[in-house]
Amino acid sequence: MAAAVYDPDPSFCRWFVEPAVYAFGRRRVMAALVHYLQAGTDAERAGAVRAWYSAHVPLRADQSPAYGPDGVRDPALDKSQDMKAAWLEASLRVFAEATDLRMRHRVLLGLPTSRAAYPPYLHELLESTLTSAGVHPAPRYVFRGPAMGPLASGPGMTVSPLSNG
Numbered sequence: 001m002a003a004a005v006y007d008p009d010p011s012f013c014r015w016f017v018e019p020a021v022y023a024f025g026r027r028r029v030m031a032a033l034v035h036y037l038q039a040g041t042d043a044e045r046a047g048a049v050r051a052w053y054s055a056h057v058p059l060r061a062d063q064s065p066a067y068g069p070d071g072v073r074d075p076a077l078d079k080s081q082d083m084k085a086a087w088l089e090a091s092l093r094v095f096a097e098a099t100d101l102r103m104r105h106r107v108l109l110g111l112p113t114s115r116a117a118y119p120p121y122l123h124e125l126l127e128s129t130l131t132s133a134g135v136h137p138a139p140r141y142v143f144r145g146p147a148m149g150p151l152a153s154g155p156g157m158t159v160s161p162l163s164n165g
Contacts, residue, residue: 001032004054005040005047013047017054022063025077029055034083037090042103045094049106052087085119088112092125096132108133 004016020029033055036048059078061071091107098104108129112118118126 001029001036001051004051005033005036005044007047007050010050010053013051014054014057017051018057021055021057022059025074026055026059027076027078027080027083030080030083030087034086034090037087037094042098042100045103046106049091049110052110085122088118089122089125092122092129095129096125104133 001016001020004013004020007013007016017029030052033048033052036044040048059073061073088111091111095104095107095111098107111129115123115126
């Protein structure tokens with residue numbers, strides 16, 4: 001996973017992530033990326049954020065020897081709901097602890113806006129993160145780019161309200 005994390009191009013890091021997902025399973029790949037997000041340097045955290053998207057690659061039986069002759073793969077390799085929750089928690093914590101504005105922005109853009117996307121034990125942390133994001137004195141130029149998460153971009157944009165669905 002280090003090759004994916006250290007590759008600065010989000011398109012090319014998929015070349016490392018996709019084979020790892022096929023060979024080792026989505027769960028193990030996601031666990032490695034969560035570890036980079038939790039304990040890595042800012043550069044490693046940024047790489048983990050870029051690679052996270054590729055960890056959701058759809059799997060096809062004709063592209064991997066990890067599938068048996070009958071086209072079946074051990075489902076335990078790809079169970080990842082707990083890893084997704086760990087990613088959400090680590091992302092919220094990185095946002096709260098990061099001093100680098102670009103890191104805060106990078107992490108925040110990848111977070112879902114729906115409160116329903118978070119396990120109940122993360123709702124309080126989500127609320128504090130969104131409050132912090134809404135009042136953060138960051139310059140506007142740091143927040144440009146596509147609005148993909150709870151932080152919208154562009155002049156006059158603010159934190160979007162949480163939806164209940």
